[in-house]
Structure formats: structure tokens, C-alpha cells
Amino acid sequence: MNTIKILIALSIITFATPIYAKTLYVVSQVGGISVIDLSLERTVRGIPAGMDSINLISDPSGRYIVIGNGEEAGKIWVIDRTSEKVAAKISVMKGKTAGFPFFVFSKDGAKLFVITRYSPELYIIGVREWKIEKTIKLNLSPEGIAASPDGRRLYIINRDEPRLVVFDLNTEKIEKSINLEGSFASILSSPDGKLLYIADKAASKILVIDASTFEALKSVVTGTEPADMAIARDGRFLYVSCRFSYSLIVIDTEAKKAISNIPVGIHPWGIALNSDDTEAYVANYNENTISIISLKEKREIYRLPTSVFPTKLIYIE
């Protein structure tokens, strides 16, 4: 009788424990991906992913991680999270040796769009076989990419002749190009697709742009040199890491106003949010740490060490 009880208890424990704990995957410029188990509050292992990687993304299913890679010139690596092995290597940079690609997945996860800072092409990659389906010459100098939630457009922010480029995915052509003033660090679409947020590091502002008229509605002052942005699933709050003021700014997207300044580590960069938007994680590039922030209390609750020069990170539960 007792053994049955124990067995039942054990099976409950087994099933109640998720296969994946609350995990952060942090890419560092000096050496691969660090896997942080948030319940253990420490790095549990590393995934080799080459040197000089700056960006990473996971597909909507959370099974794959895509990472830019500088060690193997001009390739991005796809890592299968179940085996933590490289599932594919895709050549996207034509001999350039800079691991600075920008990624975005289509909403259904079937396609991956890749542009790089130093290469003028847009790559459309089919996820089923991890093969390049199309290479489109754009001749841009991109600083970031976002996809409209309806899957019809890509938004690219351009460094030279600062502008927002709207790319139509049906016609596969540039639909519109809107000149803007500033020096851009990142772009994000609101979850409903109605607004675009562009971080202007020169003016320490976030431009709020109407995604139907492409008119600038407002600019919201942040800390100095805004870098990365993340938005809550309901679109209510926008989080901005500010590289030179060592802070995470919380913007109320309805009031279009900063409502909180949360001090973090030195030179914060990548931001990730947990699945219910109660916590934010910020990679402190020049401090080799991750700030764990309670979004309810709007303050940092602890800081974890990580590998050297962490840039971007993702949260997977």
C-alpha cells in the first residue's frame, strides 16, 4: 500500500516537473552560449557556439536556437535545444567574418529572415530543412529587423541615410522607405502590429511610429544610449536597456512615457522577459553579469555572473 502511495507521489513529482526548467540562454562575445537555470540561480552548462557571436533567437516553438557566428566565417548556426547539438550551418555572409546578423522568425515559425550589418542581402530561410529559399539584394546598412505580426511585412532600420525600410513579403520588394533622423540601435513591433518602436541612441529616445501611416507619433526620452527593447505580450509596457546610463527604462505604451528607471549593471544590452512578463533579464555587457529584475517591484532582485561580454539572451520555459 505504501509503495503504491510512494509511486503515485513520485509520478506526480515527475510529471509536475517540467522537462525544461526556467532557463536563460545567454550568448557571449567571447565563447558560446551559457545556459542559466533560473531556479538554481547559476550557469549549469555551456553550449559551444564559436567566438564573436552577438545575436541569438529561438524559433516560436522553442526547439531551435539560431546564433550568429564569427568563428566560421559567414555562417549562422542552428542549435537543436533537445540535443544541444548543431542542427545546421547556413552561409549568409559571403566571406564576411562578422558575427553581426539580425534575425526574425515569421509568426508561424516556418521562415527565418536574416540580414547582416555588413552584407547587403536579405536571406529567407525555410525552417523545415534550414535551407536558404531566397536571397534578395537590398543594398542596405541594417541595424535591426522586425516583422509585422500579420506576416506581411518586414521592417528594417538603416544606418546610412537613416531610414525605416518597409519590405513587402508578398511582392518581395521594398514597399516604402521613410527618412528619419537619428542613429538607431533596434526596432520592435507592438504585438498588435499597430505601432513600431525604434531606439535612437544618439538622441536617447524611442520613436513611436504608426505602422499604418508611418508617421512619428511621439518620441519618448530614455536613459543615455538606448540599446535593446522588449515588449510585454499585451503590449502595455516597453522595456529599454540604456547602455550608457546603466539602466532599464520602463515605458507605459498608452501614456507613451517612461514610468520607471531601474538601475542595472555596466553597459546593459540584451533583454529577455519571462513567460508571464513578471521578470526581465538584462545582459550587462561590460560586467559579465545578468540582472534579474522583478517587473512588479520594478527593481533588480539579484545579479548572476555569466561568461565574458554577454550580449543577447533568450528565456525558455
Add this chain to the structure above:
Amino acid sequence: MLRKVILFLFILMFILSPTASAKTLLYVIYESKGKVSVYNADSEKLAKNISTGESPFHLALLPNKKLIAVSHKGVGADYLKIIDTASGKIKMSPSIIVGRYKKTGEVYLSFDNNGRKLYAIDSNMNYVDIIETEKWRLLKRVILGIQPKKGILSSDGSTIVIPNLNSRNITFLDTLKDNISRSIKIDGLPSAVAFSKNGKHLFVLDKENSLLLSIDLQAGDIIGKAVVGNEPVNLLLSPDGNTIYVANYASNSLTVVNASTMEVITNIAVGIQPFGMAVDDKTGRLYICNYGEASISIIDTKTNRGIRKIPTDATPTNLIVVRE
């Protein structure tokens, strides 16, 4: 001949006098070097070094501009030194130390409107020493909250307002009776205060929550808030009173806020650990001491842009602008 010479001299004096009287000086404290350096604000050149003894911290100008009081911190440091602005020398070291703890830290100074009294707020001993300026003797000691910071005199001179960082409140000191007349609670760590131009509002920095608060002085209510940077420690109004400048010590930046709407206008990157600030009323130039990097940042308050950074030979703490 003599008449011609006299006439010539008169003309010369006439030509020279306006430029001579318009000279603006910056008095900058260098804690680590034990000195106050005097710069010509126009040429940005060093005019004079005044040795003040170990660890000078804060300074205040007597309203008649004849004397500058300098406070000190550190072991065995003198409490006060008085600089004579005409000679640029230390005129006296008043011995008014009454049981002052030797390792005490920040002492903030402010004169009353007619210069008869000096208020020396000791941030570690949690009191203000009220000193008469004729013979530099201690008149009274008033106990404040925990870790009081710089006191600000109202424009009518009737009140000195002092933020008590760790008591989470603000003390109002009546300068006629020299006693505490009012206290306002703050849900945070008040680190600095400033009056609005019309004297109706008090601006308060909250170091804990990175906020600038606007308090209606009649009701005592918070009527406006603006998000600033990490560890705001000092604030100042533009000469016209329309704009507030907040030094964010741990964000290495200055937040610029519209004083009436409390909207953040911009954030300006300055040097490492901005602390002391002073504005030249005539040119509208704002000077910021970068305590962490040995430089002074200059901001144009008319355009809200950085003009330049002057390198200094040590890390500056505080400064004042003196128009001769």
C-alpha cells in the same frame, strides 16, 4: 599736458571697467588635492590655486561676495575655512568644532539672505550648526533627520529646506527662530531639493526610485513626477526657472525636465559620477563636476546640449560661479 593725460586715463578706465567688472570666476573644490582652484569662466583657464587643507568638500559664497566658506571632511580635517575673494587667500579658520566626530563626512554650507548666518549641515552627525558670520561663532545646533543633505534657502530667506536621506523626510527650518517648522514625508530616499522660481513648489529627488518629484508646498502633496537616471544626487533650475537639471550619479548623465509640465525633455551624457553643479545666470552655462573622472562638463541651458568637457588635474567635487 597733465589734463590730456588725466582725460586719457579717464577714457581708458571707462573702456576697461565694464570688461573688468564682467569677469566670471569658477571656484572648484578638489577633495583629493586639498585645494580650491579658481578658473576664468570665459577663457576656461586656471587663474589661481588656493590650498585649503585636507579634504575640502562643499563651498558657499557670502551674499556680498567677499568671502567663501569651505567645509571639510576626513580625519583631523578643519571644519571651516574662509576664503577672501579679493586676495584669493584663506582669511581664517574659525575654531567652532564642538564635539565633532573626527571621521565625519559631508558638510553642506548655505548662507542666509543677508549673510549674517551660515548653516553647516553635517551629513554624518545629523545636525545643522548655525554660525554667526561676524565672529564665526556657533549660535545653535539643531538636530535633523538621518543623513541630511544640502539645504536650500527659500528666495525670501525665511526657510531652509533640508532633505534627510535615510529618514525619508524633508525638514523645513525657520531661519528667524532657527527651529524646525515643518516636515514632509517622502516615500523614498530624498537626496536633494530645489524651489520652483515662484516658490510655490518644491522639487525633490528620490534616489531610491530614480524620480524627480514636484510637491505643492501649500498642500504638501506630490503633484508631478518625472523618471530620471540612477542615483540622482543633485538638481538645479535654469536661470529662467523653466527647466530642471538632474545629475544622475550612477548613470553618468543629466536629465533635463520641464519644470511646469514635469515632462522629460532629454538626457545628456556627461562624465563619470556627476555631482556638484552650478549655473552662470548670465551665459546660461551649466557646469557639472564629474567626481569619477577629473573633468568638468559644460552644458548650454539654452539648447540643452553639451558644449565641451574641460579636463582637470583631479576629480572635482563641488563648484560655484562668482561674477565679480
